[in-house]
Amino acid sequence: MLMYLPIAEMAVSPGTILMLGVLVGCLSGIFGVGGGFLATPFLMFMGVPPAIAVGTQANQLVSTSISGVLGYWRQGQVDVKLAGVMLCGSLVGTLIGTILFRLLQYIGQINLVIPILYVALLGVMGGLMLFEGIRTALRRGIASDSILRPWHDRGFFKSLPYKISFPRSQLHISALLPVGIGFLGGLLVAVMGIGGGFLMVPLMIYVLGMPTLLVAGTSLLQILVTTIIATMLHATANNTVDIVLAALLIAGGIIGVEIGVRIGRRLNAVYARIVLALLLLAVAFQIGLGLFIEPSELYETSLR
Amino acid sequence: MIRFFLIVCLLLAPSVVMAQTAVTGRSLSVNLAADHVDISLGFNGADLSLFGVKNKPGDMAIIVRGPEQTVVVRRKNKALGIWMNTRSVEFLNVPVYYDLAVSVPENELAPMDILKKNRIGLDALDLGVEKNENEETLDNFREALIRNQQEGGHFPLTPKPVTFISDDFFRADFHVPADVPTGTYLIETILFQNGKVIDRRETRLRVAQVGFSARLYRFAYDSSFVYGLAAVFMAMLSGAGAHLLFRRHAL
Numbered sequence: 084m085l086m087y088l089p090i091a092e093m094a095v096s097p098g099t100i101l102m103l104g105v106l107v108g109c110l111s112g113i114f115g116v117g118g119g120f121l122a123t124p125f126l127m128f129m130g131v132p133p134a135i136a137v138g139t140q141a142n143q144l145v146s147t148s149i150s151g152v153l154g155y156w157r158q159g160q161v162d163v164k165l166a167g168v169m170l171c172g173s174l175v176g177t178l179i180g181t182i183l184f185r186l187l188q189y190i191g192q193i194n195l196v197i198p199i200l201y202v203a204l205l206g207v208m209g210g211l212m213l214f215e216g217i218r219t220a221l222r223r224g225i226a227s228d229s230i231l232r233p234w235h236d237r238g239f240f241k242s243l244p245y246k247i248s249f250p251r252s253q254l255h256i257s258a259l260l261p262v263g264i265g266f267l268g269g270l271l272v273a274v275m276g277i278g279g280g281f282l283m284v285p286l287m288i289y290v291l292g293m294p295t296l297l298v299a300g301t302s303l304l305q306i307l308v309t310t311i312i313a314t315m316l317h318a319t320a321n322n323t324v325d326i327v328l329a330a331l332l333i334a335g336g337i338i339g340v341e342i343g344v345r346i347g348r349r350l351n352a353v354y355a356r357i358v359l360a361l362l363l364l365a366v367a368f369q370i371g372l373g374l375f376i377e378p379s380e381l382y383e384t385s386l387r
Numbered sequence: 388m389i390r391f392f393l394i395v396c397l398l399l400a401p402s403v404v405m406a407q408t409a410v411t412g413r414s415l416s417v418n419l420a421a422d423h424v425d426i427s428l429g430f431n432g433a434d435l436s437l438f439g440v441k442n443k444p445g446d447m448a449i450i451v452r453g454p455e456q457t458v459v460v461r462r463k464n465k466a467l468g469i470w471m472n473t474r475s476v477e478f479l480n481v482p483v484y485y486d487l488a489v490s491v492p493e494n495e496l497a498p499m500d501i502l503k504k505n506r507i508g509l510d511a512l513d514l515g516v517e518k519n520e521n522e523e524t525l526d527n528f529r530e531a532l533i534r535n536q537q538e539g540g541h542f543p544l545t546p547k548p549v550t551f552i553s554d555d556f557f558r559a560d561f562h563v564p565a566d567v568p569t570g571t572y573l574i575e576t577i578l579f580q581n582g583k584v585i586d587r588r589e590t591r592l593r594v595a596q597v598g599f600s601a602r603l604y605r606f607a608y609d610s611s612f613v614y615g616l617a618a619v620f621m622a623m624l625s626g627a628g629a630h631l632l633f634r635r636h637a638l
Contacts, residue, residue: 089596093566146626154630195469311623319611327603330621374469382462
């Protein structure tokens with residue numbers, strides 16, 4: 084059975100999309116990541132136009148991040164002021180990212196730049212997480228030692244101007260740091276269709292020096308607002324949000340998260356991180372392969 | 388599956404057709420019984436059957452042509468060890484869908500210049516190139532474009548047959564794939580005699596989304612801001628709902 088997507092103007096198998104949603108939800112449940120890094124490339128692989136994959140994925144991330152934010156909110160683990168400052172950056176990032184996406188599409192290099200970004204980002208983050216995970220596993224659970232750790236005390240970060248206090252996180256840091264991290268996050272949402280939690284979380288811990296307890300909730304609140312704005316931008320400027328596709332992904336995701344949470348409870352956190360790292364590397368490898376192997380069809384066509 | 392027939396009234400007995408011909412000079416009749424393809428959420432592609440009557444001997448060609456669009460064809464080359472798009476050619480008048488049914492092979496229908504004039508066959512399509520590239524490059528890009536369209540089922544691999552039910556009553560079957568582009572399609576039925584066009588009929592086929600799917604599409608384009616809000620609202624509601632439903636006990 085096939086289902087016609089009114090905006091993508093193509094037919095897909097709803098079962099496959101639901102399963103993808105379940106899988107992505109599972110990842111969120113186990114590892115606390117958005118799973119966009121898996122969903123967006125997979126949608127493109129299925130033949131969904133890249134612009135619609137990214138726009139719809141932003142919409143789906145709204146659903147994932149709000150249920151996460153609510154959970155952390157109840158436990159008081161959200162620094163609203165910090166999230167607000169990060170948002171200033173991510174708004175600009177989203178806007179620039181949306182324009183960048185259009186530009187790349189116009190010059191015909193979107194199918195080159197997106198895979199390269201994925202390979203670079205997933206490869207580096209996966210590599211770092213794997214390295215750190217193995218080190219922690221060997222030392223039996225001392226997670227505080229990190230490769231990014233030394234950054235925290237760098238004088239450079241402390242010398243930046245526009246200092247603001249964040250009472251909830253007990254920080255007095257330059258506003259440029261959270262704005263910069265937010266900017267990166269916004270770019271990722273708009274160009275790659277991923278929430279970027281797995282990049283922002285370590286940056287918030289080690290560059291901002293935030294208490295670990297507040298990081299997840301705060302980054303999720305920031306992702307929530309960013310993805311809402313990205314969805315609005317994609318829907319109004321590009322008409323690339325397919326609500327039917329999003330609904331299928333969300334439905335699968337809700338089921339998947341429940342499965343994932345149950346698996347996650349039985350999983351040792353350190354090993355879970357190693358598995359996630361391997362997953363990131365596998366996706367990076369798979370996408371990277373496409374760049375280096377001679378394609379069977381050298382020509383591609385696109386509508387102008 | 389949506390099946391619809393473009394039927395020349397079966398009731399039209401040949402004698403009646405003759406009588407009509409006497410008045411109008413028509414030697415060819417094609418009529419559309421269903422002049423639209425409806426795309427709804429369950430759309431799975433459609434089969435198109437066309438019936439017609441001719442009352443003069445000759446060979447037939449039936450062309451189905453979708454609206455034209457500009458298509459960019461890009462070629463990957465190895466640069467810095469990576470396969471990336473390096474050259475591109477723009478084709479200005481590419482029909483989004485093209486199919487063809489013939490009663491005899493194309494080259495027996497008419498000479499090439501007449502085929503070209505009537506856009507019969509993939510070789511005869513004028514895709515409208517603007518760039519001043521050399522012939523060989525253009526041919527390669529053109530072939531690639533046709534190959535890609537064929538793979539997507541939007542161009543035919545081989546022409547379909549025109550089948551004759553009786554001497555003058557014929558039918559042709561086409562299939563449009565599930566991702567068929569929307570728009571107004573032109574169906575041309577041409578009658579050839581000794582390589583010359585002696586009659587032609589033109590019919591239109593409307594391919595459009597209908598029902599819920601069409602409403603969503605119009606909603607997304609006509610009031611995109613509200614559509615965006617609806618998408619966000621839907622996501623927030625389902626996310627929050629899932630949280631309340633499942634997480635309440637956990638926390």
